[in-house]
Amino acid sequence: MHKGELTRQRIIAEAAVLFNQRGFTGCSMQDVMEATGLEKGGLYRHFTCKEDLAVEAFKYSLDKVRRARFGEDTDISDAIPLLLYKVRQFVRVPSPLPGGCPIMNTAIDADDGNPTLLHLAHQAVQEWKDGLRAIVEQGIRSGEIKPDAQPGRIANLIVSTLEGALMISRLENTRHAILDAEETLCAFILDLAPNAERSPKPTRRELGTRTAQPAK
């Protein structure tokens, strides 16, 4: 890999953090210059404009988040354990880059005025949900999950709850909200089994997470 490409990647990595923390308008090329130690000429050789850099940086962030939090590093194949794994992984692994979840940040930051970024965020959510939905569908087909479960709705719920809880957690600067979300989502997922009794009190062992953490 030649020198220019290395520089380009370095810029993207630095910019990803800054854009994630400060948003597109809130982060200036000057900030990127300072973070990378490059001058203007050094940046604009690799990116045609600020938005171009922001797009690359967002893609990089997405990739990093996906790899770190989306639980794609498992060979679990049964639907319910896989769903549980995915939720727990998302909760357990902290954001791999400072500034919180780039999908949510970008969804809100770019909501007005940056269609390109907005579209990428949308796409990322879509793919995330598609993955979850596919698991549910496969679970239904294999009989692991009761047939009247609604895959799309389940995917929506998981993603919504996790993202919402993440936001609240960041705002409160505690992990309560995200852990509460985990617990509820896991119970919900266990309930998807056809023979599931009333959801009551799954043992800690079943959930496999955290010691008792009563809400504040």
Place this chain on the structure above:
Amino acid sequence: MHKGELTRQRIIAEAAVLFNQRGFTGCSMQDVMEATGLEKGGLYRHFTCKEDLAVEAFKYSLDKVRRARFGEDTDISDAIPLLLYKVRQFVRVPSPLPGGCPIMNTAIDADDGNPTLLHLAHQAVQEWKDGLRAIVEQGIRSGEIKPDAQPGRIANLIVSTLEGALMISRLENTRHAILDAEETLCAFILDLAPNAERSPKPTRRELGTRTAQPAK
């Protein structure tokens, strides 16, 4: 109320929309000028600086959202119906100001660099959650809700899920996510009753949503 105060209120109302849509950095005083038809001098007569205006605008937005969506306009006193009412109200009533939920917007927009706004957003979430928790606690005391329910956790879940679903809904430009969240949350709330059977298949009528969508 004298003329100056009226003008001030008008500025705040206009600014609230703009700041909610574009964020603090993304919205300029020039934008506010154009929206209000005032000149810059006219604005600075009423607000010492941009942040001052943003704070007032955010307070205004909060107030509006609270009144419209937080279901405070009811005399329901039983815990579970009240919780259901609050969730449904939040879902049913659209954001009273363009740009989505100002709490979430501000929480993310101000996350880096604007402590004052961030604190206000935090406070708003806190109060929202406090209200929900109080209802649960009262329900436990009155026996409506089973004694092992965790009020804080329930509040966290409701707020997280609603906000998260709102974000997804905005991003996708459909109401699916928010409606799915409603349905799940309502089922969850019904499950809080001490005698609740397994949450199974509540009829549409019971949940009173999606198909049945009674106006406010």
Place this chain on the structure above:
Amino acid sequence: MHKGELTRQRIIAEAAVLFNQRGFTGCSMQDVMEATGLEKGGLYRHFTCKEDLAVEAFKYSLDKVRRARFGEDTDISDAIPLLLYKVRQFVRVPSPLPGGCPIMNTAIDADDGNPTLLHLAHQAVQEWKDGLRAIVEQGIRSGEIKPDAQPGRIANLIVSTLEGALMISRLENTRHAILDAEETLCAFILDLAPNAERSPKPTRRELGTRTAQPAK
């Protein structure tokens, strides 16, 4: 005088030094920014472009040099004493701004590619010479100076010798050249009197300058 004009003058004063030291191409707007403590916006509000600033700065420098070194602060009216005074004043007073004589600097710096500045330098030399020539002409009319003296040539000689000596002095970082020039020019001027004997050995008193300063 309002604020903007004060700032403008401050910029000019700072820039005059920098341009005189480093030349037009050798001094960047960034340098001026640092010297003045202003940002780009602050500079370009007052000057349409770099050349505009350079022109104003040069005019300022000229004015300063003229006032300080051109001996215009005297009421001597007799031609020969006046010429002597002018030469001595130029030699005695150091450059009022760092970087040497702005006329010479600009004449050479702007020689290629900056006609505006070049023209100003030319003009300055012209006026300087005109002043000297007028004194000689008046001296001839009044009989102080012998009738066959050539005013234009005398002006040329004085200016050339002083500027050349200044350059040599700067280069050598001693005052020898400029003092030698003074001595010779003063002798030359005394020789202009109709009754002047052979120029030899004007007493120190006559010259009124420096103690013996043999060349290196």
Place this chain on the structure above:
Amino acid sequence: MHKGELTRQRIIAEAAVLFNQRGFTGCSMQDVMEATGLEKGGLYRHFTCKEDLAVEAFKYSLDKVRRARFGEDTDISDAIPLLLYKVRQFVRVPSPLPGGCPIMNTAIDADDGNPTLLHLAHQAVQEWKDGLRAIVEQGIRSGEIKPDAQPGRIANLIVSTLEGALMISRLENTRHAILDAEETLCAFILDLAPNAERSPKPTRRELGTRTAQPAK
């Protein structure tokens, strides 16, 4: 001389002109490229950096000027005729490279920020003056020049006056200043003879200038 060395010399010769006309900062490697028809890589094969090229170019310019204008191509041995010859030669021969006297140009251009070039210019002036002083000293020893003449001062005067006049001449785009300087310097030199009468009215023939302008 092999091909590479020829190219190197060609680059130096072209660069000498450009640097002399535009100064170090005012002349870019691109300019040199265009003048030589070489590409950048071709230049950097021969010179480690721009300054290196500028130094070589200046040395080349100096050499050329010395040979052309410093009157070293004579076997005159008597002091006064030799001095006269040197002055006249300097005046008569135009600058062998466009852009004026490289010594003066460099002295002023490099005055801030390029010590190497500045030192070379200084050295060149020193050698020039040393040569003149040696002639005067020899003249004193041989009795051609009156014993109280000050060799250093005379050298200073000649160099200063010639360089200053050259600058004025360039600025005015006429030869007046330099011819006036010649005339005065020649008179001054004739006056150095022990038996010199008052310098009066040397005939044109004696000075051999302006009207009579023999080609080189």
Place this chain on the structure above:
DNA sequence: ACCTACGGGACGTCCCGTTTAT
């Protein structure tokens, strides 16, 4: 010796938040 890639950095435009004068 060519040519392209690389990073530095100057220039100037534009718009922003704020102040001042009216």
Place this chain on the structure above:
DNA sequence: ATAAACGGGACGTCCCGTAGGT
């Protein structure tokens, strides 16, 4: 309340000196 003035600073273009690869 208007309107102009003020200074800050982001953005992007262009070109420069230099380094490598061919």
